[in-house]
Amino acid sequence: MNSPDTTPLRSLARLAASDRVAEALSLAIHEHRLTPGTKLGEDDIGEVYGVSRTIVRAALQRLAHIQLVEIHRNRGAYVAQPSQQEAREVFEARELLEPRTAHMAATRATAADIATLRRHISEEHAAMAGGDRGRALHLSGLFHKEIARIAGQETIGGFIATLIARSSLIIALYWRRESALCESHAHHALIEAIAASDGTSAEALMRSHLVDLHTALDLRQTTAPARTLKQALINPGT
Amino acid sequence: MNSPDTTPLRSLARLAASDRVAEALSLAIHEHRLTPGTKLGEDDIGEVYGVSRTIVRAALQRLAHIQLVEIHRNRGAYVAQPSQQEAREVFEARELLEPRTAHMAATRATAADIATLRRHISEEHAAMAGGDRGRALHLSGLFHKEIARIAGQETIGGFIATLIARSSLIIALYWRRESALCESHAHHALIEAIAASDGTSAEALMRSHLVDLHTALDLRQTTAPARTLKQALINPGT
DNA sequence: CGTGGAACTATTGTATACAATATTGTGTCC
């Protein structure tokens, strides 16, 4: 009855196969090794990871649910290409959710949480210094997710996670600045506010940080992104 | 090139099989015909709907993603049982998102939108009068989803949809009043505000409506529902 | 009589085979 679990680390040690694949694909998308519009053939992916299409399909379905990939019936899965309208919505939603989350995180963060955040930043910094912009972007997303986790809002944190994932696609499509130096600076300021338990400042910093990101995107109606070749030609506006 | 699609109604006419199953299960959960903790065996469901386990698994995975069901590795899928903490989070999130959405809906609603909302209400009223409380609850959820749709915020609307789904489970577990008469009244007032394009009122009405729902739940720490799988199974009163 | 463990059963996890569909290539007719 009360026999202790024989494999306490099971959830970490033995991830389900489809989780592994989904995680790998997600990481590749976050790091911009897979770019929007790329076709994700089931056989190809299965061959890469040494699993059957059953697994791949489950992984793709999961990614489709968080809108990292789009699945077209009988036509396959593609890395999603958020429209400009979707991009606006994603950042509006982030601007609604994340400042509040940052505030909450500031009031709840422990010393260990602060340390984790600092570690994130230093890794991000290192990646940027090493020229691996994709990895830096991924770590930047993890930073935001970590703040949501610290805030202890599981539900809203889940929403934020999907928004961050989509943000990665949006940045791949619509980023217009060359450098993102402001990023690490903004993150650093955020940590200080959180470390000081200054919720109001953290909230304001997060808000301005997101606005900065938003305004660094090129979301003018004129620059329609190149969607799937054929679909773009047949159906221009979506 | 410009050849018209031979099957323009395809997307409506031929829903993917897993979508049908997921929709059916979702409806059953929303209508409280399936209650939290119920085991969802793959073979059983497949037999009911005349599809293979492949389809059922895809459907269950989708429902797991919106947290309507919980999937335990090697142990199967069960209708989810949100904890009291999760319940609080869900309603806090709704109180954050929906008032704003109602405001937006009020500024954008067309005559057709208003008509749709009124139709929803009358159906809900009819279901309640007919004693079908489950169906009334489902329609109540649809009402909220419709408002999000009218607001034109696809992204936030998606979040709200999942929150509404989870709310259905929460109500099944923690509802403490016998009647929900306030419901239809609150919805009626909301429609009037939206029809009058009175965003501020709509926002306030939505907020108080959600607070009413929230406070009508019994979320005291003491009444722990049968959380663990084993306890749920031992308890024969499924 | 209670406990521990090994076989058993039932259910899920995964791979593969087959069916259905979309896309591509080819030939014929105008």
Place this chain on the structure above:
DNA sequence: GGACACAATATTGTATACAATAGTTCCACG
């Protein structure tokens, strides 16, 4: 030479078969 129809190919959709795991039962043993 171009457009259409039809065949060929490739990819996805679904069902089924097999493998692996968790839960259960039953028996031996203390």
